[in-house]
Amino acid sequence: MIRIENVGKSFGGFRALDGLSLHAGEGTVLGLLGPNGSGKTTTVKILTTLLSPDSGEARVAGYSVRTAPDMVRRNLGLSGQYAAVDEKLTAFENLHMVGRLYGMNRRTASARAKELLSNFRLTDVAHKRSGTFSGGMRRRLDLAGAIVARPKVVVLDEPTTGLDPRGRLDTWDVVSRMVSEGTTVLLTTQYLEEADRLADNIAVINHGKVIAEGTATELKQRAGSERIRVVMRHAADLTAAATVLDNAAGQGVRPELDRQDHSVSIAAPDGHRTLVRVLSDLDARALPVEEASLRRPSLDDVFLTLTGHTTGPSSPEPEKEAVSA
Numbered sequence: 612m613i614r615i616e617n618v619g620k621s622f623g624g625f626r627a628l629d630g631l632s633l634h635a636g637e638g639t640v641l642g643l644l645g646p647n648g649s650g651k652t653t654t655v656k657i658l659t660t661l662l663s664p665d666s667g668e669a670r671v672a673g674y675s676v677r678t679a680p681d682m683v684r685r686n687l688g689l690s691g692q693y694a695a696v697d698e699k700l701t702a703f704e705n706l707h708m709v710g711r712l713y714g715m716n717r718r719t720a721s722a723r724a725k726e727l728l729s730n731f732r733l734t735d736v737a738h739k740r741s742g743t744f745s746g747g748m749r750r751r752l753d754l755a756g757a758i759v760a761r762p763k764v765v766v767l768d769e770p771t772t773g774l775d776p777r778g779r780l781d782t783w784d785v786v787s788r789m790v791s792e793g794t795t796v797l798l799t800t801q802y803l804e805e806a807d808r809l810a811d812n813i814a815v816i817n818h819g820k821v822i823a824e825g826t827a828t829e830l831k832q833r834a835g836s837e838r839i840r841v842v843m844r845h846a847a848d849l850t851a852a853a854t855v856l857d858n859a860a861g862q863g864v865r866p867e868l869d870r871q872d873h874s875v876s877i878a879a880p881d882g883h884r885t886l887v888r889v890l891s892d893l894d895a896r897a898l899p900v901e902e903a904s905l906r907r908p909s910l911d912d913v914f915l916t917l918t919g920h921t922t923g924p925s926s927p928e929p930e931k932e933a934v935s936a
């Protein structure tokens with residue numbers, strides 16, 4: 612349903628997309644995960660024919676954005692990074708108008724608007740001006756607008772950025788509902804949890820390029836192994852503890868130190884065995900441990916492993932410094 616092949620796009624001398632390729636099969640959700648400025652919106656604009664690529668090809672439902680932009684638009688619904696609703700119109704009027712713009716007659720447009728208002732839990736406010744809506748309600752209305760004409764493909768650009776937790780959960784519900792009705796979704800996000808929860812496949816992008824792709828599980832496996840975290844009783848023991856972890860893991864991976872919570876952590880291929888060794892080595896060196904744990908990698912770890920930094924807003928990390936022992 613979505614095929615992007617080797618797309619390049621520059622703004623002046625700046626290469627925003629650098630040979631980007633993405634694919635999504637019918638009825639699946641492709642999560643495009645990347646930090647600010649990585650090229651997510653540029654990708655969305657190319658796929659939705661709002662920008663043309665300098666090189667490469669993008670197709671929606673088999674139609675090329677270059678040679679058949681009208682057909683691309685006919686098969687596609689877009690909810691942009693900033694919710695686009697007409698604030699002077701009511702929720703009903705907004706959706707009704709979209710239906711009419713897509714060529715529906717009054718009755719069909721009205722029926723579709725009512726159906727969507729109900730699906731998106733907006734019936735109670737159907738006749739209120741959308742200018743008075745909260746961010747979450749506005750976003751729901753915008754998402755509803757994107758699927759009025761039952762497009763095969765829906766593109767959502769950071770649909771939950773700026774929403775409160777309730778608004779985010781609501782939006783996730785709505786996206787799941789779209790997918791269960793067979794819609795193919797391309798969803799961009801900075802939130803690892805969102806990609807984890809909604810996407811069948813995830814493409815991680817950075818500097819306009821896909822740097823990893825796969826299911827959330829596959830990506831987590833790539834982030835290495837389980838992670839060991841040890842909280843030391845004394846901050847003064849942190850550096851010595853880091854050396855112990857480093858030797859036990861034996862992968863040349865750098866342990867991460869967090870002075871605020873007295874912790875040292877490291878990815879270890881053979882988690883259980885490594886943890887046992889770490890604890891016994893710390894004990895042998897009389898370095899008292901407050902807490903020790905083993906956990907499977909999260910998408911945050913994936914991102915950190917791949918890009919060397921976290922995505923930002925989703926994961927406010929305490930200050931960390933890497934140490935080489």
Ligand SMILES: Nc1ncnc2c1ncn2[C@@H]1O[C@H](COP(=O)(O)OP(=O)(O)O)[C@@H](O)[C@H]1O
Nearest residue numbers: 622625627645646647648649650651652653654
């Ligand atoms: N119209 C434009 N003119 C110049 N630079 C742009 C333009 N649009 C995007 N960029 C640059 O391209 C990069 C990718 O932008 P964008 O696709 O919006 O990233 P994202 O949506 O992932 O935050 C950014 O560095 C941005 O500043």
Ligand SMILES: [Mg+2]
Nearest residue numbers: 651652653692
């Ligand atoms: Mg963007």
